[in-house]
Amino acid sequence: MADKILKKLYIEVWRQNNAKAKGKFETYTIENISTGTSFLEMLDILNNDLIEKGVDPIAFDHDCREGICGTCSLYINGRPHGPDSAVTTCQLHMRKFKDGDTITIEPWRAKAFPVIKDLVVNRSAFEQILQAGGFVSVNTGGVPDGNAILISHEDAEESMDAASCIGCGACVAACKNSSAMLFVSAKVSHLAKLPQGKVEAKARARNMVAKMDELGFGGCTNTQACEAECPKSISISNIARLNREYLSARFSE
């Protein structure tokens, strides 16, 4: 586990002052970064350098720094969340890079995710899709005992696999069509696999897909890039389930 020092790195990063401004790449150098440092800690160090030099620091989204909140994004060297598998950017460590590397950092690029500043994008389209039906319509109180609803171990596990989605948007960023199908299908599967969610499964699939289309996300052409880049390894089999729910909803109309 012995950490090494990366003596010099070149950071090529997208700078854009606000949603309306024109963006461009700027390159900065950074020195003496430990391989045990996380990618975002590297950016913290770079930002502190920039502030001391009187340069506006790079804005990027982040919060929990343990791979679960879904806040961090970053398109690093052409890959959402960078060159490691099944991690978010905050879990990416500098040991994945070599001394002297040039690292290119861009925001998520998708019509439905406009840039707010630098590497920060607006993902509120995801919120709107979930508000269109990503829930079970129960109020607080008046529900049956937790053990009154039997759920097989396998169904609970499969539901949990889909429910692990952190809503980061990597699937959209990875997709050449900027499709949100993996995100939508994860929520639809999470709930459709459980008896509690089955009641509204069809309407849920229909409404969420309609909202997704309305918000300017592209269609799915099965390239599987989303699954490959998903930090939580959400399977594209969820998309097949979504398609089944959706078609069955359309047929029953």
Added chain:
Amino acid sequence: MQNLDSKIPAGPLAEKWSKHKAAIRVVSPANKRKLEVIVVGTGLGGASAAASLAELGYNVKAFCYQDSPRRAHSIAAQGGINAAKNYQNDNDSVYRLFYDTIKGGDYRAREANVYRLAEVSPNIIDQCVAQGVPFAREYGGLLDNRSFGGVLVSRTFYARGQTGQQLLLGAYQALNRQIAKGNVKMYTRHEMLDVVLIGGKARGIIARDLITGEIKRFGAHAVVVATGGYGNVFFLSTNAMGSNGSAAWQCYRKGAMFANPCFVQIHPTCIPVHGDQQSKLTLMSESLRNDGRVWVPKKKEDAQKLREGKIGPNDIAEEDRDFYLERRYPSYGNLVPRDVASRAAKERCDAGYGVNSEGKAVYLDFKYAIERLGRNVIEERYGNLFQMYEKITDQDPYKVPMQIYPAIHYSMGGTWVDYNLMTTVQGLYSIGEANFSDHGANRLGASALMQGLADGYFILPYTIGDYLAGEIMTPKTDINAPEFVEAEKKVTERIEKLFHIKGTKTVDYYHKKLGNIMWDFVGMSRNEEGLKKAIVMIRELREEFWKDVKVPGELNNLNPELEKAGRLADFFDIGELMALDALDRNESCGGHFREESVTEDGEALRNDEKYTYVSVWEHQGEGKEPVLHKEPLIFENIKLSQRSYK
């Protein structure tokens, strides 16, 4: 002095909540439509409260600084949620959960509040299941349970190592449903910067739109603060980077008293600090102590070789391993409460048995569990945690024991509230980690999720009705009232002041310095001399910060450094109050360990005669010493005893 009436209902413990609910007022559906409630924060407490209040018919405005309510730090809670369901037939009960929580909190919490928490806990599980939370299931389809520290029963419900995530997504789904219906107006990327009082009552907030920098006013009939804890005062903690104590601190400045600020929890199983470039610490769930065994070498020379990297942990023979928790606490073993486990780890490392290069780590070993249960069982239980560990440390915990060390994790202290969860300001409520009420001096594992959801789903929606019933004739709050104008002006002035200092040092520079002072003198082990020193150091550093901090960027644009500077400015004040409180409490209890108060064998020693009270601090104005009030803790049902896990 303000009123410190805890409003605990009279009568037998088990009947207090029922009787209270029967006695308090309710608001008619027609009147609920006319009333507005602001909820700040969208973690388990905030999201569940906002959704439940909206379902009842109130008009809710909800706020979070993140870009989505789903990203609140409750999402990161791993291990589970407690509930007194007794599904395992192991003689669990509401009373046992109540008793464990009071004892775990080292007898510094209110009996009535804790009993109520235990009483509503089974409802939480039912609610979450109905929402579609995919809790772990047995093969027969029933809910599964695991054990947690400080208890002898299995009452913890879980969804792999992502229980907080799944519970928050459940509450978030309920919130989304109400947003879609128009009952909740959601303001993301908005940060509360002040609470506005009119005629002594909370009537709204001032918030900054983090994208445009615009300072906005929002009015309501009541304000609920659900903004979590202040652990980031230590810079390095398991909290999210944005977690902060500012909303609670603004309430304090406006008259909401602050309780037990020195009670913070140090979690025993975090990935150890490495180097000086680190920004945060990562927790490894307490649930791991169900199956992992904690040890260090018995021989100092082995520890030395481990530190130098000459040997690995698997080179150390079975008989040369010191399973110190099992040795010191045979009845609870590896499942002692967090404060006990943390101190024991520190004790071994301070004695020279630490195992990483900095001598500040112990092992958490799964070899034995893998031998007993098989790798696939361990993978199913903790797979995501093992993956997380491997990504951070580049070591495979299935083969090499994890290295762990204590880190700041949770704030038991917080805004003082009465039984109704109302602060000392009328119409201002505080729920979840933001309040002080249920965990005493130490929180048991899997109880934070329980408390956040108990407050939001099942307590606040009832108790706030009692207050709002008196407000049905109050018209919509006028945000052009002079109180709003004045509050906005002060907020703007403070931001501009910070921004225009244009000094030489970054916000992080000061935050790290403050964190070091806090960890060294107000951390795991405290004494009078150190605390007095810390107070002086914090004051000096704060002065320097206000003269020499450098905030770049623009006022009217997304500016993370400006956000951080504002939060840090409050952390100085919070840190100072923590030290003052720790100085007053010359006893060791729960997470608060005073070196002056120990037993002969080095265990924490409480002093019930002098300190069986809640320390309640009242703000006296900027630069003035706060006043300490004491709310006596009265135990009618539980006999206080020195906590023993032996």
